[in-house]
Amino acid sequence: MKLKKHLLSAFTMLCMLVLSQSNALAKGIDEAINNALTPVSNLLMSIVFFKINVAGVGVPLVVVWLVLGSIFCTFYLNFINIRGFAHALRLIKGDFSDGHGKGEISHFSALCTAVSGTVGIGNIAGIPIAIAAGGPGAVFWMLLAGFLGMSLKFTECTLAVMFRKENADGTVSGGPMYYLTQGFAKLGKPQLGKGLGLFYAFGILIGCLGIGNMFQSNQAYSQFLVVTGGDASFFVGKGWLFGLIFAAVVFGVIVGGIKSIAKVASKLVPFMALLYIFTALVVIALNAEFIPAAIAMIVKNAFNAEALGGGMLGAIVVGFQRAVFSNEAGLGSAAIAHSAVQTKEPVTEGFVSILEPTLDTLIVLAITSLVITTSMVADPAFASALLGKQLTGMAASSAAFTAHFPFVKYLLAVAGMLFALSTALAWSYYGLNGWTFIFGDNKKGKMIFNVIFCLCFALGSSIKLGSLMDISDALVFLICVPNVFGLFLLAPLVKAELSIYWDKIQSGEISPVAAETPA
Numbered sequence: 001m002k003l004k005k006h007l008l009s010a011f012t013m014l015c016m017l018v019l020s021q022s023n024a025l026a027k028g029i030d031e032a033i034n035n036a037l038t039p040v041s042n043l044l045m046s047i048v049f050f051k052i053n054v055a056g057v058g059v060p061l062v063v064v065w066l067v068l069g070s071i072f073c074t075f076y077l078n079f080i081n082i083r084g085f086a087h088a089l090r091l092i093k094g095d096f097s098d099g100h101g102k103g104e105i106s107h108f109s110a111l112c113t114a115v116s117g118t119v120g121i122g123n124i125a126g127i128p129i130a131i132a133a134g135g136p137g138a139v140f141w142m143l144l145a146g147f148l149g150m151s152l153k154f155t156e157c158t159l160a161v162m163f164r165k166e167n168a169d170g171t172v173s174g175g176p177m178y179y180l181t182q183g184f185a186k187l188g189k190p191q192l193g194k195g196l197g198l199f200y201a202f203g204i205l206i207g208c209l210g211i212g213n214m215f216q217s218n219q220a221y222s223q224f225l226v227v228t229g230g231d232a233s234f235f236v237g238k239g240w241l242f243g244l245i246f247a248a249v250v251f252g253v254i255v256g257g258i259k260s261i262a263k264v265a266s267k268l269v270p271f272m273a274l275l276y277i278f279t280a281l282v283v284i285a286l287n288a289e290f291i292p293a294a295i296a297m298i299v300k301n302a303f304n305a306e307a308l309g310g311g312m313l314g315a316i317v318v319g320f321q322r323a324v325f326s327n328e329a330g331l332g333s334a335a336i337a338h339s340a341v342q343t344k345e346p347v348t349e350g351f352v353s354i355l356e357p358t359l360d361t362l363i364v365l366a367i368t369s370l371v372i373t374t375s376m377v378a379d380p381a382f383a384s385a386l387l388g389k390q391l392t393g394m395a396a397s398s399a400a401f402t403a404h405f406p407f408v409k410y411l412l413a414v415a416g417m418l419f420a421l422s423t424a425l426a427w428s429y430y431g432l433n434g435w436t437f438i439f440g441d442n443k444k445g446k447m448i449f450n451v452i453f454c455l456c457f458a459l460g461s462s463i464k465l466g467s468l469m470d471i472s473d474a475l476v477f478l479i480c481v482p483n484v485f486g487l488f489l490l491a492p493l494v495k496a497e498l499s500i501y502w503d504k505i506q507s508g509e510i511s512p513v514a515a516e517t518p519a
Contacts, residue, residue: 048474062477063321066330069484070148073155076491077498081150081354088351095512096348102166107352109262110341112269114334114353117212117426118327118360119273119419124412126322127368128396132389134318136294136376137301139369141319142326146361149329150354155487158350158494159183160335161343167441171257174339175430176332176483177201177437183490196482198438204333205434207476212427213453214460217243220420221461226413243461246421251454254428255447258340261425272418273359279401279411280367286404287374294373326365327357331476332483336430345510347501350494368397375400428453 051058074081090096091107105113130138156176163182164174177197184193221242253264284291302319328334334356341349376383382399385391391399394416401408428450435449504510 044474044478048478059317060321062480063317063324065484066152066324066480067145067148067320069330069487070145070152072488073151073491074148077151077154077495079151080154080350080498081147084154084351084354085358088355090512091348091352092355096510102172102342102344104171104258104340105262105342107341107343107349109266110338110349111352111355112265113258113262113337113340113426113429114356115273115359116265116269116422117334117337117430118356119269119364119422123326123360123364123368123419124276124397124416125394126326127365127372128386128392128400130318130322131369131372131376132386132392132396134316135301135304135387136298136373137304138319138322139298139366139373140302141316142323142369143319143362143366145320145323146327146329146357146365149323149327149357149361152329152484152487153327153334153353153356154350155491155494156330156332156335156483157338157353158347158497159487159490160332160339161341161346161349162493162497164339172340173433173436173441175200175204175336175433176479176486177204177434178339179335179490180482180486183486183493186493187489196486200332200479200482201434201437203434203475203479204336205431205438207479208427208431208434209453209456211476212423212430213456216420216424216427217246217457217460220246220417223413223416223420227410227417239461240458243458246461247454247458250421250424250428250457251450253425254432254450254453258337258429261429262340264425265422268418268422272415272422273364275411275418276415277364277367279408279415280371283401283404283408284367284370284374287371287378290374290377291370293377294370297377298369298373323361323365327360329357330480330484330487332479333427333430333476336433337426345501345504347494347497350498371400372397375403379403424457 048062049060050062051060053059092111094107127139130142134141156179159179160174160176163179164172165178166172177200180200181190181193181197184190184196187193221239224242225236253260324330334353338349338353341352343349372386376386382391382403386396398409398412401412431453432446432449435445439445501510
């Protein structure tokens, strides 16, 4: 405990030394890095998000790759996203958990940690962006993509537990870098697996500093200003101070490892999810008379060849892209958190993982979509501004939520800050696993990473670093290429593991036990 306090004090002093400079210094850093990295980010973005023209609609190949992986896993595993759903709920309850499996956290805690990394600002602000780009029909295809993504999650999370590394101190390390390396070695292609594993580890390491770190800090700061008075807030122009405080909180949690992160996530995720869902349901209830028209608009637009945003194809592309960006199915990031679960049967965490897109996409995004679309029906001016892109992102969501109760914007801001915090906690663990895979698993190395992560988080509130963000985003989606490639080739191992598990269930070798309280 004393060591932890000393480390926290040292980190705070380091941040104060770096961040207590003028805004001019922050802007200078921002400009210098952007100028240096812009050519690199432009090249990388053009490669990763390369589009092919289909009927006048630009279709990103990386999204096509992820969709193909989702469809393959769904059919190859005989719609495990449907037939495994009830069993997943029983596992979360603890019905099949005896507490004797290797690992560090419970099924419930692993799910909360993974969900904390996917449910974020994008769930609130992303829907208006998707509707503006692809029309209301994008919502339909977004939900379908979430449904298919459940099978992809099942596959990668089962593999993550199957091939996780058990460390000497009782901790575990897992994720795509491990199942690509060990899985391909099992297939007789060790060098290919090692190369893909290292590439994935590097991508998740760099990516975690952007999408799961600086971006979250920046968004949390903007929402904090809403709560504290907007342009009149004391913290205007003091992003460094907010970043320092938030980074200290993050450091205090992540220095304790996955158990500490999971403990916070298991408390934070249910609270913030219920807060947001309750607020959204109140708005939907007030717009109840417009629900039928909103649903009809979504369905009609989804199959309308003349609809906004390139017709039906445009709605499909935008819907699938938004769902992928939201639940991260196929990126392999959540599999890192799921690999830490305490279980003797790897496939059990595959079942649990299908609940993640259920909450993230089929519930949270669906509810947000109803808030937006019922508001479009109720207020033509709002619909016109949204589809005309005069009102988009967080501003559009805020307008829809606050149409009845202006104070709701404060609840949204609080939810946004909690989303940002929880996402940063989860992504710190993802990046740490990439770090240890590359540099080795030792306490000194882990501490170096934690300090770097939190320093970047503190800086993220003060500077935008647009080019660095683009590079981070591109790398996060580029790593889906080796990950999904591995899922195609390693899927037979998952199918065999699933068959063995079902046989144990049916024979009574695995039977329900008294449910334990989730850790």
